[in-house]
Amino acid sequence: MEKRYKPGEFALKINRSVGTLRLWDRSGKLPAKRLPSGQRYYTEEDLNKALRLDRPLIKKKIIVYTRVSSPKQKQDLIRQSEAMEQFCLARGYIIDEVIEEIGGGLNYTRPQFLRLMKMIENREVKILVIAFKDRLCRFGFEYFEYFLTTHEGKLVIANAQTLSPQQELIEDLMAVIHSFSSRLYGLRKYKKEISKIISEPEPTEIR
Structure with a gap:
């Protein structure tokens, strides 16, 4: 049976007052459901809807992530970014940000990599474009892809092995x-x- 919340319980769940719930009910912003007796109640579906009402609108971005292992490869990093920009242009992607990083593929504490993970966690990434799988990480790629897709993102791989x-x-x-x-x-x-x-x-042992 679907869980039902009384107005007081529901108000605590979403950190709002019962008066706010009455206002939302009258305005149609979040109509309450009613028992035959007329008593108001809310469901899990209403809870999810209420939480979305308070969520700020987030502009989802198209991100290009490029990486090389050492500072000696700075020119390779520039070429990689330029190639990905051309790749996106050919597919009609309007890039919001290019994230460039210098660091090993086995290092999972790279600052820009962690920033990217946080953006994905916050559902800010619409499309992530990379040249090849290993530009992101050497191992555990499938988990990263799963993490992105379950946070409303899409991964696009150019498969440009010459850039790896x-x-x-x-x-x-x-x-x-x-x-x-x-x-x-x-x-x-x-x-x-x-x-x-x-x-x-x-x-x-001496005794």
């Missing part, structure tokens, strides 16, 4: 290998220490 430098991929793979190697070394060292402790004779 092979050297970057090699560097990222080397970083992954180094990370796992360090962990493996740490585990081996830890294993040796454990073995040493186990092999040591127990101290003789």
Whole structure:
């Protein structure tokens, strides 16, 4: 059975007064439902509608995101942005903002990447355009795409592999290998220490 809210309960839910609800009911802004006895009540559908009434209008944007790994690739970043602008122009997209970033694809705390995630969370992004998947992130791309689509956004990938430098991929793979190697070394060292402790004779208790 659908949950019903009495006017007092509903007013608390949306942080408004019962008087405001009566005003909205009379004006038709948010009509209350009524029982045969005439008593007013509200439903979950009314709750969602009321919350939308208070939500400020947000202009949804078409965003281009471009990235390179190091400052040495600054010219590559410029070319990547220009190529994406041409890509959008050919498809009739009017770009609201181009977000450029220098940082590794394995770094998920990049400032502009986090700003983009916040914009998506706030449902500010209508279309996100990238040259290739790895411009956004090396791993977990499917989750990012899911996050965008569930926040009313659309992802457009140009699939311009020439704008995804092979050297970057090699560097990222080397970083992954180094990370796992360090962990493996740490585990081996830890294993040796454990073995040493186990092999040591127990101290003789003196009575």
